[in-house]
Amino acid sequence: MPGSILLVIAYACVVVFVAAIAHRALKIARLPMHLRWELYPVAHEKGRSRYGGSYLEESDWWTKPRSMSLLGELKVMIPEILLLEGVWEHNRPHWFRTFPFHFGLYVLAGLITILLVGGVAVGAGASVSADATLVGKGLYHLTYVVGYLGLGLGLLGTLALLARRTFDPEYREYTKRADFFNLAFFAATFAVALLAHGGADPDFAGLRAFFARLVTFNFSSAAAVPWATGLEIVLASLLLAYVPLTHMSHFFTKWFMYHDIRWSDEPNLAGGKIERQVGTALNYPVSWSAAHIRGDGKKTWAEVATSDVEEDKQ
Amino acid sequence: MTKKRIAVKDIAKPSAKLTELRKEDFKPLPAPFDTPESTPDFAPLGDKAREQYEASLDDTLAVSIPKPKNKQEEDELVAKFLSGLQKLFTKENNWTFLQPLLLSMDHCATCHTCSDACHIYEASGRNPVYRPGYRSEVFRRLYKKYVKSKGGLLQAWRDGEIELNWTTVARLAELAYRCNLCRRCAQTCPIGVDNGLIGHEIRKLLSQEMGIAPKELHESGSVLQLKVGSSTGMNDTVVKDNIEFIDEEVSEKTGLEIHTPWDKEGADILLVHNAGEILSWPMNPGAFAVIFESAGVSWTMSSDLAGYDSVNYGVWYDDAQFARVAVKHAEIAKKLKVKKIVLGECGHAHKALTVIADRVLTGELNVPRESSMVTLENLIMSGRIKVDPDRNDFPVTLHDPCNLVRLMGVVEPQRRILRRIAPRFREMEPHGVHNYCCGGGSGFAIMSGHNFGDWRAQVAGRKKVEQILNAFQDELDPSIKKYVCAPCSNCKGQLRDLFNYYDLWEKHSILYDGLVELIVNCMTNVEPGFIEWEMH
Numbered sequence: 001m002p003g004s005i006l007l008v009i010a011y012a013c014v015v016v017f018v019a020a021i022a023h024r025a026l027k028i029a030r031l032p033m034h035l036r037w038e039l040y041p042v043a044h045e046k047g048r049s050r051y052g053g054s055y056l057e058e059s060d061w062w063t064k065p066r067s068m069s070l071l072g073e074l075k076v077m078i079p080e081i082l083l084l085e086g087v088w089e090h091n092r093p094h095w096f097r098t099f100p101f102h103f104g105l106y107v108l109a110g111l112i113t114i115l116l117v118g119g120v121a122v123g124a125g126a127s128v129s130a131d132a133t134l135v136g137k138g139l140y141h142l143t144y145v146v147g148y149l150g151l152g153l154g155l156l157g158t159l160a161l162l163a164r165r166t167f168d169p170e171y172r173e174y175t176k177r178a179d180f181f182n183l184a185f186f187a188a189t190f191a192v193a194l195l196a197h198g199g200a201d202p203d204f205a206g207l208r209a210f211f212a213r214l215v216t217f218n219f220s221s222a223a224a225v226p227w228a229t230g231l232e233i234v235l236a237s238l239l240l241a242y243v244p245l246t247h248m249s250h251f252f253t254k255w256f257m258y259h260d261i262r263w264s265d266e267p268n269l270a271g272g273k274i275e276r277q278v279g280t281a282l283n284y285p286v287s288w289s290a291a292h293i294r295g296d297g298k299k300t301w302a303e304v305a306t307s308d309v310e311e312d313k314q
Numbered sequence: 315m316t317k318k319r320i321a322v323k324d325i326a327k328p329s330a331k332l333t334e335l336r337k338e339d340f341k342p343l344p345a346p347f348d349t350p351e352s353t354p355d356f357a358p359l360g361d362k363a364r365e366q367y368e369a370s371l372d373d374t375l376a377v378s379i380p381k382p383k384n385k386q387e388e389d390e391l392v393a394k395f396l397s398g399l400q401k402l403f404t405k406e407n408n409w410t411f412l413q414p415l416l417l418s419m420d421h422c423a424t425c426h427t428c429s430d431a432c433h434i435y436e437a438s439g440r441n442p443v444y445r446p447g448y449r450s451e452v453f454r455r456l457y458k459k460y461v462k463s464k465g466g467l468l469q470a471w472r473d474g475e476i477e478l479n480w481t482t483v484a485r486l487a488e489l490a491y492r493c494n495l496c497r498r499c500a501q502t503c504p505i506g507v508d509n510g511l512i513g514h515e516i517r518k519l520l521s522q523e524m525g526i527a528p529k530e531l532h533e534s535g536s537v538l539q540l541k542v543g544s545s546t547g548m549n550d551t552v553v554k555d556n557i558e559f560i561d562e563e564v565s566e567k568t569g570l571e572i573h574t575p576w577d578k579e580g581a582d583i584l585l586v587h588n589a590g591e592i593l594s595w596p597m598n599p600g601a602f603a604v605i606f607e608s609a610g611v612s613w614t615m616s617s618d619l620a621g622y623d624s625v626n627y628g629v630w631y632d633d634a635q636f637a638r639v640a641v642k643h644a645e646i647a648k649k650l651k652v653k654k655i656v657l658g659e660c661g662h663a664h665k666a667l668t669v670i671a672d673r674v675l676t677g678e679l680n681v682p683r684e685s686s687m688v689t690l691e692n693l694i695m696s697g698r699i700k701v702d703p704d705r706n707d708f709p710v711t712l713h714d715p716c717n718l719v720r721l722m723g724v725v726e727p728q729r730r731i732l733r734r735i736a737p738r739f740r741e742m743e744p745h746g747v748h749n750y751c752c753g754g755g756s757g758f759a760i761m762s763g764h765n766f767g768d769w770r771a772q773v774a775g776r777k778k779v780e781q782i783l784n785a786f787q788d789e790l791d792p793s794i795k796k797y798v799c800a801p802c803s804n805c806k807g808q809l810r811d812l813f814n815y816y817d818l819w820e821k822h823s824i825l826y827d828g829l830v831e832l833i834v835n836c837m838t839n840v841e842p843g844f845i846e847w848e849m850h
Contacts, residue, residue: 031416032409035673037511039500040723040747052747054723056668059692060654062682086504091427098425170442173321174424174451178472250421250505257421257506261414265723268672268680275676282676284406286634288522289397292537293634295407305637305674309537 001230004219006210013237020244021252028256032284033277038265043076044068045265054265062267077258082106097164101157101186107150114143115204119211123218128208143204147197155190158183182246189235196228207232320442322451325485326477328370332443332485335373339439340772344783346790347816354815356772357765368484372443374769376491376761377520377528379484388480391524395483396460398523402515403461407522410633414508415515419457422450422507428499433750434492437776444773446499446509449489452476453512487526490516494755494774495630496716501748513756517631527631531757535627536635540642544589544623553622556592557599557615564600568840572603577650578614583689584652585613586643588660588803589623590760591828595806597846598659601830605690608839609698614650621646624663625803629670630756640671644679654682656689659828661715661802662755665722685718687801690833691727694734703737705836708795710736711785713778713809713826714749715802723747728801728829735836736799742781750777752800754808762811770808771815779812782824790822795847798826810850819849 041052046067048054055061079085084102087095118128118139128136128143162183165175201207206229212218225233243249250257268274282302286295292309320333337356347353359373368379382388401407408415428446429435435444442448455476463469476482490513497510520526539545544553557574565572575581585606591598606613615622620642628636644667647655657664668683675681693699712732718724725746732739742749752759753775762770786796800806809826818824825847835844 028413028417031413032405033673034413035410036669037411037414037508038669038721038723039497039508040720040725042723045723048723048726051725052719052723053725056685056722056724057688057727059684059688060682061684061688080504084504086502087425087427090431090502091425094425094427169319170426171424173319174426174447174474176472176474179424247421247423250423253417253421254505256413257417261417261508262500262506268676270677270680274673275680278673278676281409282674284409286407287401288407288634289394290522290525292525292532292632293522301409301637304634305641307638309540309635309638 001225001227003210003213003225006225006230006233007213007219009234010214010237013241016241017244020241021249024244024249025252025256028253028260032281033274034261036264037261039262042263042265043073044070044263046072049076055267062269073263081254094164097157097160099157100153101161104150104152104154104157104190107146108154111143111146111150114139114146115208115211116215118143118208119213119215122208122212123216129205130203140203143208144197144202147204147207148194151190151194151197155187155194158187158190162187178246182248185235185239185242189232189239192228192235193232196226196232199228200226201229318442320448322448322455323475323477325452326479326482328481331370331372333372333441335438335441335769335773337772339441341437341439341776341780343776343780344787346821347779347783353772354768357768359765363764368488370481371485371488372492374766375488375764376758376766377487377526378763379487379526382480392478392480392483394524395519396478398519399456399460401523402519403457408515408518408633411511411515414511418450418507418509418511419454421505422447422454423505424451425504427504428502428507428509431499431502433496433498433753433777434494434774437773443489444492446493449486449493449516450507450509450512452482452486452489453516456482486516487520490520491528491756491758491761494716494751494753494758496751496755497720498716498748498750501720514630518633521632522634528757528761528763530761530763531627531631532635535625535757535760536632536639539620539623539625539627540635540638543619543621545625545627546589546593546623548589548592548622550617550619550622553589553592554617556596560592560596560600561603563596564604567844568604568834570604570607570840572600572607574599574603575614576617580651581614582612582653583614583656584621584647584650584654585615585656585658585686586621586624586663587615587658588625588663590625590803590807591658591660592622594810595803595828595850597831597844598803598828601828601834601844602658602686604834604837604840605693605699605830608837609693611693613656614652616646616650618646618649624657624660624667626663626666627757629662629666636666636670637674640667640674641679643667644671644675644681647681648678652681654684656684656686658686659801659803659830661717662804664715664724665717669722685722685724685727687718687724687727687731687829690829691731694731694833699833700838701735701833701836702838703735703836705842706736706738706832708738708797709786709789710739710797710799710832711742711782712739712745713742713752713782713798713800713802713805714745714747715800715805716749716751716755718802719749720747728799731829731833732799735833736797740785742785750781752778752805752808753812754804757804759804759807759811767811771812775808775812778809779816779818782818786822786824792821792823794823796822796824797832797845798824799829799832800826801829813849825849
């Protein structure tokens, strides 16, 4: 498969991946401030998060400084993201399927990092092989160990999820055809990658060489890539571009769901930013048409909130 | 077992009912309620109700929507639903919850991790329609088909099939009222999807666009409160008379001279009760008065419109009604120039005014609000109230109101008080922020039309009965009087109904009441025996 085409596909997919994340994140961030809807435990409540308490437990809390802990947030987020602690606790049978899938993806993210480092090293003329210096040798062995681990876990988890969504009626009912496609897409990518490395590129050297050309923008020496490795690159690139366009974008929107909603307990203090935002929102026009509101698209929320119920006049 | 498979798209298929409720499917309760004959039968929904109202979801009715007269009326209602659906996703009409709603719409992985967290789903014997994700998935598919895209084959392939017709709307409306909005399911979601919020938003769409809401919440609830002053129907004259009577009662019981201050400008505290306490549990406001007067607190109650009733039912179904009541409460506090509002024992009033209204009240209306749990802890721990815990030498457990605990983070003050005043205090399991709803949350406690009271007792409240029985499992002997402390008026309403339904007082001497009654019961400056050991 021509290496230059693979490079173009890979660059294009990376651009879509970054642009999709940026677009969606900006769209979410620009939504208007909402009413408080936090859910306890709130992880940054210093000294209280272990039992779910809040600063509202303090007498005259508005006169006292808030005590927040970034460490507290990390103590929740790290096991939640890396180990899927919530699923482990509340849905153990599903954890045995979804954990290998997700952890496999994390390991593969690690593989991409290792390949990028290896690519930079190769691009700079260093050797990454079994005969190289300690660092080059370490990188060489680490690449295939991480690669096979990530691909193996990913494939195992994907097949387990696919089986559950196919054969378990409770899951099948909620699984859309697109969900089956998504899982099949992951499974195909992992399977092709394993086949590619099991055959033509067992030590991932071919893939590293592609990454070297990728990081150096080297189209000139773009040699042909074995078809299996080429297919692996195409599938993985397309998957990378596809994921943030779907509900699987929860890998980054989760940040908003935790920080902007579940843990968003910042009080509205006089003269503060929140008060200004509330002022803006209260001036939005209302068009709800029930008799007790009768929004005409001109009346504002502030006017509705300070008006009487007039439904009997309609 | 009714393990009939019910697909998401089945909600649109006309039939007599989408699912049926059978007592034998319900999760068994612990002994001595572990046999079918030990609990009452589930009362069927009457034929007249079925003829008159849209009752095709299950075997009960909460909203009671009259059946449209003809196809044209049905179509008009569906069109109205659709217009409300569009509005719900605009920043102008729903800035209040747009971001959380969109995130919950777009990111559910349908992993079902939330399912077993739901007490209604569990108690029903895992009825597929009560799965927290079922309602959400119906609504999500409608949103994706009618708001996010223009439908089509690709859309159905991506988002799943759903049809919008009157059957869908009528069933979804009832289904929005088969959830207590306790958000226990949201706690378990690894992504952060909130099925409780989705239920809340469906209710809002129905109310704000279609004018559909349970009568108890709207017409006899927030509308009455804004017109007369209280959802109980009490006006200022009646409430003052009632409080005067309560003052006399508690003065007689405690041996103290109690006078509740009214409309005292410049007081430190404006105390606002759920007015239901004044009528149904008068010793609760009485006990507050005893504590505040004994501690020399500068406080007042307000006789202004809505100033003596902290309820804010809008928080369960309607942003406009919610904001109107919250603004009224804040205006009264501002007028009286109090330093802070203290909320009595009412969970949803706590959350409504302290947390949710925090981003509605600005400028001088942003009067500080504090939980009475905190105020009471301060009075007891500082020694301003002297207590003798030996007067409370009976088993006590604590019911955590969801609004106060999971949704507001006020967890420990009431516990620290109980550890101080109740030597035989024990926790329910689970408790604190992981508690189970009493089954009366989100307005259910005041809704008993048709056979909905039976549904509340048999399904929504089942888990709480199980928890209470387990908490006292070694002391179920009726010779031992036991106390469930429930510092929330709506929870008490539900516990009263549950205790009556299962005869918990008659059979096991389990009583429920608030926290302040327990405090006054052990105050050293009052006559002993404040708690009335009889079902009320």
